[in-house]
Amino acid sequence: MHIKNQNTFLLIILILFTACSSNKDNEKASTEKDSKTIDEFISYDLVNEMETRTLTELIEHIEFSRLQETDESLISSANNYLMHRGLIVFRNGAERDICVFTESGEFVRKFNRSGEGPEEYSTVNDMWFDGDYLAIYTKGRYVKWYDLEGNFIRSKSMDLQAGHIFPYQDGYVVDASYLTLDDSLRFNFAFVDSEFKTQKVFLPSGDDMQFQVFMANSSLMPDNGKILFNRMMSDTVYSFNATEFEPFIHYDFGNEWYFKNMTSMPDNMFIDVQNSGKVWNVSSKISSEFIWLSTYGGEPGRNKYLIDRGNDKSIRVDTRKGEEYYALSPSLWENEELFGSIQSINVPELISSLGQDQYSFNEGTTLEEIKSSENPVLVKIKFKDSSEW
Template sequence: MKNKLFSFLILVLVLGCAEKGRVDDKEVTDLDDFKSYHLDLDLPKENFIDMVESVELMQFEETDESLLSTIRKINRLDDGFVFHTDKKMGTDEHMTIYFFDENGNFKNKINRQGQGPEEYGSIESLWIESGLVTVYSMPKSVIYRYTPEGDFVDSRKLPDQLRVGDIRPYKDGYVAEMNYLPINDTSYYKFAKLDKDLKLEKAFLKYDNAPDEMPWFIAYSTVIPYQDGVRLFRVFSDTIYAYTNDKLAPLVHFDFKENWFWADKPEPTSEVWQKVEAENKAWTIGMSIGQKYIYADALIGYSHWEYFLIDRMTGKVKRMGMPKGKSVSEEFYYLGWEEDRLMFSVTTADVPNILSALDENQINYREGTTLEKIESSENPVLVWVKFK
């Protein structure tokens, strides 16, 4: 039963959450006080398309070197994008890192997956640091750095007693989310601050009951750049934290009232997983915080996702009915906010259904992208959505 549930969890997090909030812009400072929002599962649904003011589309160039599927862990560069994909999970292709310019033209790709000292075994975290491609690989707890051409620069291993789920640079050190992994094999904390040598400086939010011994591999980042610090999230949590100026504070709370599965439950255990389907409550959340809006989704039992758009200025919450497409996943993959627009990865097969519901004056194409090019390619399309 445990293995079955764990396999299902990996599947739904990969398919439903994708990479959350990778390219969020700076939020408005006066909105950064802690706030709680009620995500009511009984709210009437509003059609997603009816909430759209305009969209902009960009096709990722399809070449023999750049055949893509679902985009994951996307990073916005000054002159484009870097990411890896869900293509052929469990194979070398899943470990390939792609570079595209700001108009979707393919630049290059690198793949240093392997078991050698200069190779990563997996990609849990991906970011650009001092112009270098940086990969954190959880199995060996190693941070690798490469040039954009794929040449190995260096690697650093975390201390043996410290293994983290996600990690990002912060000032002259790093901030990490622990992903139910212990510190020194005994103490369990949610987050940690490491110095420049990757040694533990501080640990935050200790919990008493040791969770299930298995860490949860998820498809989205839980440590996200945020203003002068980072935003911290954690799977199976309803609260987002901000770590700024060496202080940790709650930022946003998603309140599902009696429909939150973990309200009266301990940390994840094998016994608890057997109740997820039966209780059919919200139990895992994805989110992205923008200047004006927060986009959030929640998995309800094992049955379906619920989607919400929160106005940070007014506190108003809208429950959204998302469009269903022709693709296997039948979902958008949202990637984060750029200023006041939310970025999605959409399959080519789904684009006509979206565009047919909009007026021509609501549709824009990035330089080099046309509807004809989109329809002739199998690569995913980036869609920036501005809400009314």
């Protein structure tokens, strides 16, 4: 009897072990499959059988954090902010102020080192963190580093009219659209060394264009050791990993894409594109699981898309509210939540369309304070699982 019970016990252990191993193998296979899927080139059909949901229908939970309003901290926008050691850092709209808040919206400080002096910046085209220092790129002139007190640290001059740059390995990746590199090279993307000398070039740009267009949103995005390049007036995101440069994501708008089958650029492009109502540019925030896509052109209020990269499911997001729409400005993904900002005037109407368990206010934030403030509001959005879209 004892031997039989012991054998039964061992059999149960063996079954459990086999089941656990099988589950782990399945999980491993699933993870490998998902990893393989999101690392391969894919084209998303954003036209055929495209369903539409309102923004509030897609939100599982949204957290609001007011940006504390003081005499020093009146701001117009908090777009494309950076997060660093519990702080939010951004340029104040068209101003040259660098604003620093806590992640819960408490005002820390702002500084403005604008000017033409050796320790000043004339404009802010790009910003990133280099360790604990904030690097500021001024197009075609220099990169300058500051601490978050606004103290000048160092500067590096350059002679490269790049729309955007971003550090990568021991150099920088460069949005070289519209530029001529090394007197003769015409490419859209380049990798340069720490002294801004061209090392590699990709994506030939062809003949000179008659105009230059640069967007405030950077076309260069870090992504797990790679750099993603979403160049101006392109429906394709490219991936660069120091040795390879290749198409990574394509947004297929069909005949709604303004440049489809276009062989030359019309002289009156911007008048023509406005009259056409078609999509002519895209900006995307990409995480390992999701893409938040915004288009320029197309139907206002219905020109946002949410994409689940795991199952390739995409949906059009309707941000309209009456004759206006929610002005949601995404900055970045973290832990598969979309961080950004929204105008304070939009908040009461937004939460009126949500259940009480779908929204919350960060510590120190109240709806009354948001209503009485003209500052934008920080948001952190967790979207519903795509099976619910």
